[in-house]
Amino acid sequence: ATAFRASEHQHIRYNPLQDEWVLVSAHRMKRPWQGQVEPSLLKTVPRHDPHNPLCPGATRANGEVNPHYDGTFLFDNDFPALQPDAPNPDLEPRPGLSTGVAPCPQHSQALYLCHPSLPPSPPSKVMCFHPWSDVTLPLMSVPEIRAVVDAWASVIEELGAQYPWVQIFENKGAMMGCSNPHPHCQVWASSFLPDVAQREERSQQAYQSQHGEPLLMEYGRQELLRKERLVLTSEHWLVLVPFWAVWPFQTLLLPRRHVRRLPELTSAERDDLASIMKKLLTKYDNLFETSFPYSMGWHGAPTGSEAGANWDHWQLHAHYYPPLLRSATVRKFMVGYEMLAQAQRDLTPEQAAERLRALPEVHYSLGQK
């Protein structure tokens, strides 16, 4: 009998943070690809376009004029998913949840559960990273990225004063549904813990009560010892391809210290974060010599009125979910089997980490000069 090799033989892995399984079938990378090829990137984003609502000085859909900002710029989303002052739905019996955070488990079997967002209405914001439309985070300087980190911490502080969950996320690239090339992210606050947050809450809570320490602290320590899934390490941070990664080049960004939320980061940790982000995103761009598309976002301990409770089982982290698989134009499709049965990946997390590790930390577009 042949010996098991993860890179050759299928197996399933468990995601202890989100309580999900992934089917790993690395040999599938050998099959030919005759499916959809993504349109290649429009290379010519103008640095400033007065008709782009995210640019300094531009007029937005609601008639407001942007300031001539020269760093980051935060404003209210003109088309929010979580909209101000929505009245209460008068649908089916909706026990639990309307008072706040988690839906109550004893009602989880009702067939028509529906809840409004509570007033005051949760805000939804857009944050521009830079005044120029033709840069991306890896092409920004470390101090410029540090300003973004500070702006993230402030918005968590500001909205977290009132809302239990403040989701910062960036959709980068048209492939990720991003409709504006200007470097930006979004911030959606909510009066409830969203699904993924609830799963992470449950898992981290259970791990802490069983093992007496935060799941992600122990996991980070393990990965530092094992090394095979590490992509980058710095004084204060780790970047790794998690053992249970679903997207081909998915990574997890973790502080080494136990930090529950973004605003707790020290100045040194923020500088170091800016620097490791620049390196990671440069590697991403270098992988297929393209502006690498992804969705990313931050998860930290819940906020709002219960921020003072014991959330020590939480460890701050960011997830990067990039779709590309084989080249700048061939992506992984999460369809069929993935939607109906279980996530599936075509190369092992260890292979992905090795490829990312080997890539230079200088951006390909600069090296060519």
Add this chain to the structure above:
Amino acid sequence: ATAFRASEHQHIRYNPLQDEWVLVSAHRMKRPWQGQVEPSLLKTVPRHDPHNPLCPGATRANGEVNPHYDGTFLFDNDFPALQPDAPNPDLEPRPGLSTGVAPCPQHSQALYLCHPSLPPSPPSKVMCFHPWSDVTLPLMSVPEIRAVVDAWASVIEELGAQYPWVQIFENKGAMMGCSNPHPHCQVWASSFLPDVAQREERSQQAYQSQHGEPLLMEYGRQELLRKERLVLTSEHWLVLVPFWAVWPFQTLLLPRRHVRRLPELTSAERDDLASIMKKLLTKYDNLFETSFPYSMGWHGAPTGSEAGANWDHWQLHAHYYPPLLRSATVRKFMVGYEMLAQAQRDLTPEQAAERLRALPEVHYSLGQK
């Protein structure tokens, strides 16, 4: 204060079958779309292409020659995700699961859980629906679709004799990662219950023990009374947009009778299924006058060695997950907030059902003649 209208005001809804929440923010349909537009469809698929490995008489990657089939045709996937005769991984402690169906809950907190598929190796198959490459299910005749239903039932019977889960799924359209226009689906068997199957198992089991009847039987009955989410009804079947639908025009196809698995369907139920599928898929194509992309698949009670256990809480059903939102080229992106926090939709399930209901049952491409 304004009255709540689901079509105007955001709210969250619960999916009792898969234990997930969705954020409904219908007012978002009003925002302009400046993002990615999908390439329009290649209209000229040849009826027969000797180089297409799915065509009758063609030679496949492994050198095998397809028969000159004139109905459905089932063969082994040349690039299976679940590959034959994989040895056991020798990774971290992997308690539970290796003996079969569900991962044991007491080990769900381990950080490195990994399991091989047990030998004998789970097969992965491709099923062609028709000898011609230029047809799709809605353009096939009812007897031809009935033959597909019979082939589905047979493959569940055949593989279900050995494997606890046999996932039939169809990825239709390049947008859904389908790399071959020839009408076909796939069948992946596994020695474990995949993630989604486990969620449906838990929910249906819990509902049955609380209410003494299958969740989807009661749900179907409720929807027949409420009517607003119904798309099609026939003597033996229902098609509806579930209350908790995530994809814009997602539907659920349910038998009216309590049926646990595809092979249990009577001949009359199979004919009626072929007919209602043709109607549903015709409506889908008519919605944006395009060959409507989707992933679909069947879920029924687990099979394999425990097929004889009590699975009465299961009700057979098919899920249709189509990505299009606004037109033949503008899709819904499940990115950022959806990946990091919670699924979100832009029109209500009731609005989607209403639009689907209003569409003709004659295919637009035939009407034009």
